[in-house]
Amino acid sequence: MKRPPLRWALLVPVVVALLVGIAGLGVFVERSVRADLVDAVDTELTRAAARDLGRGGPGARPGGATEGAETGTAPAVPAPAAGERTGGSAVPVEARLAADGTVERLNREEAPFSDDDLANWLGRRGMFTVEAPDGTSYRVLALPGLDGSTDVVALPLTSVDDSIASLRRNLLLGGIGLFVLQSLVVWAISNRVSKPVTRMSAVARRIAEGQLDTDIGTPGGTAETAGLAEDLKRMVTRLRSTIADREQAAVAAEASQRDMQRFLADASHELRTPLTALRGYSDLYAGGMLAEGEPLDRAMARVGSESERMHRLVVDMLQVVRESTMPEPVEIGPVVQGVSDDLQAAFPGRSIRLGQLDDAIVFGDAGRLHQAVLNLGANACAHTPSDVDIDIQVTRNGTAVIIDVIDHGPGVPAREAASIFKPFTRGDASRSRREHDGAGLGLAIVASVVDEHSGTVDVRETPGGGATFSISLPLFRPSSAEPGPHQLNTDQLGTGQLDTGQLASLEPNPNL
Numbered sequence: 001m002k003r004p005p006l007r008w009a010l011l012v013p014v015v016v017a018l019l020v021g022i023a024g025l026g027v028f029v030e031r032s033v034r035a036d037l038v039d040a041v042d043t044e045l046t047r048a049a050a051r052d053l054g055r056g057g058p059g060a061r062p063g064g065a066t067e068g069a070e071t072g073t074a075p076a077v078p079a080p081a082a083g084e085r086t087g088g089s090a091v092p093v094e095a096r097l098a099a100d101g102t103v104e105r106l107n108r109e110e111a112p113f114s115d116d117d118l119a120n121w122l123g124r125r126g127m128f129t130v131e132a133p134d135g136t137s138y139r140v141l142a143l144p145g146l147d148g149s150t151d152v153v154a155l156p157l158t159s160v161d162d163s164i165a166s167l168r169r170n171l172l173l174g175g176i177g178l179f180v181l182q183s184l185v186v187w188a189i190s191n192r193v194s195k196p197v198t199r200m201s202a203v204a205r206r207i208a209e210g211q212l213d214t215d216i217g218t219p220g221g222t223a224e225t226a227g228l229a230e231d232l233k234r235m236v237t238r239l240r241s242t243i244a245d246r247e248q249a250a251v252a253a254e255a256s257q258r259d260m261q262r263f264l265a266d267a268s269h270e271l272r273t274p275l276t277a278l279r280g281y282s283d284l285y286a287g288g289m290l291a292e293g294e295p296l297d298r299a300m301a302r303v304g305s306e307s308e309r310m311h312r313l314v315v316d317m318l319q320v321v322r323e324s325t326m327p328e329p330v331e332i333g334p335v336v337q338g339v340s341d342d343l344q345a346a347f348p349g350r351s352i353r354l355g356q357l358d359d360a361i362v363f364g365d366a367g368r369l370h371q372a373v374l375n376l377g378a379n380a381c382a383h384t385p386s387d388v389d390i391d392i393q394v395t396r397n398g399t400a401v402i403i404d405v406i407d408h409g410p411g412v413p414a415r416e417a418a419s420i421f422k423p424f425t426r427g428d429a430s431r432s433r434r435e436h437d438g439a440g441l442g443l444a445i446v447a448s449v450v451d452e453h454s455g456t457v458d459v460r461e462t463p464g465g466g467a468t469f470s471i472s473l474p475l476f477r478p479s480s481a482e483p484g485p486h487q488l489n490t491d492q493l494g495t496g497q498l499d500t501g502q503l504a505s506l507e508p509n510p511n512l
Helices: 006-054 067-071 115-119 158-208 223-286 294-321 332-346 366-382 442-452 500-504
Strands: 093-097 103-105 126-131 137-144 150-156 328-331 352-357 361-364 390-396 400-406 456-461 467-474
Touching: 006 126, 006 137, 006 150, 006 158, 093 115, 103 115, 137 158, 158 223, 223 294, 328 332, 328 366, 332 352, 332 366, 332 390, 332 400, 361 366, 361 467, 366 390, 366 400, 366 442, 366 467, 442 456, 442 467
Parallel strands: 352 390
Antiparallel strands: 093 103, 093 150, 126 137, 137 150, 328 361, 390 400, 400 467, 456 467
16 A cells, blocks of 8 residues: 655645634634624613613503503504614514414514514514514514513614624635645645655665665754664664675685685695605505615605604694684793793704793683794794794783794795795795605694684794794783683693694794
């Protein structure tokens, strides 16, 4: 069902109510004025009857009646003609009806009523209205006498009818003028009220069609329309944010899918090399092509080294995808101290220097944090000359603790800084590897661990040359000690000390 516009929904009921109200008021005023005018005529009739009775006119009774009145003869004083005005008032029509129905008149020649009409009033009492044969309305006062006769006094209602006709005409003209004026006012008000709503409806329609950049503006009008505009602005803002988040999530999902495909391709490639070597030596041995002695020993050594490389690759991939589940408050100072000791043991010719060690506490997994800092230190040791010092320090900036691993080596090219923390990323874009090259998972493990702890990791140039890797972790607050967005688990070693699996991951990693 089609609904009317708001403007007409407001205008029509008000206009109808105005029309009914003006018409009802006109009828009420007309009847009230007519009743007042008729009451004035009735009062004049009563005075005329009293005056005529007092002078011996029709209806005169003992104590005031003349002899002629008792005998039915006309009075000696002549009466003015009926309808004639004396002193501005109409002269009443006066008559007496005898008990036998005969009519005695004081102004017979001017009476507008016939004898039959007068005879019908015999015995009536009080005021009533009749219409004369000429169409004129009369107000009649009938007074029954003791002898059975009836005195009648009548006045025309011509002045009353004229006044009512004039009043009706004035009421009609005034009512039309008032109705038009009030209708215009109501039209203006309804237009003022409906215009902002109509504009908001058009804006909402464009938004529903996908035009989210539509300018809502300030519609004005009432407080309700202004509130509607503000609510619509908030809704559009939230809708824009939701759509932007969805688009960003779609882009992130597409990027994650590409990263996953790249990860699987790189993992397959990295695993294929040692597996190919193992299969080749196995086929040579099965074909009897490996003689006893040095050739067999050399083949078995290669099988062992390739097996070790594949083992390290699998361990690193598990480190990338592994998550912790039981976080706890961890003091960073001892963790970094343990990393320094482990690096000194793994690289005895290196100068590992500890700088400032803040007593900051974070919420997380000590073993995973140890692994992340250890990977950064091992990476710096592997890709800088042996006479370059490695500095490790811990500071805080108010809301976070900063762990810096600083070297003064060749540094990281700017073009590689954005992708250096992705799995299987190596400085050399080709897949050719030196014998000591790793799979490019060391820094990916760092990024995974830091992300689990709601932190960030980045690389920047060291003043004077080299690279500075920084891990930023939120400080532990006892009142809100909760895990970050990632579940942590402690199936890693939580002692902060170097174990055999971690030693295996200290292979040189050409991320730089």
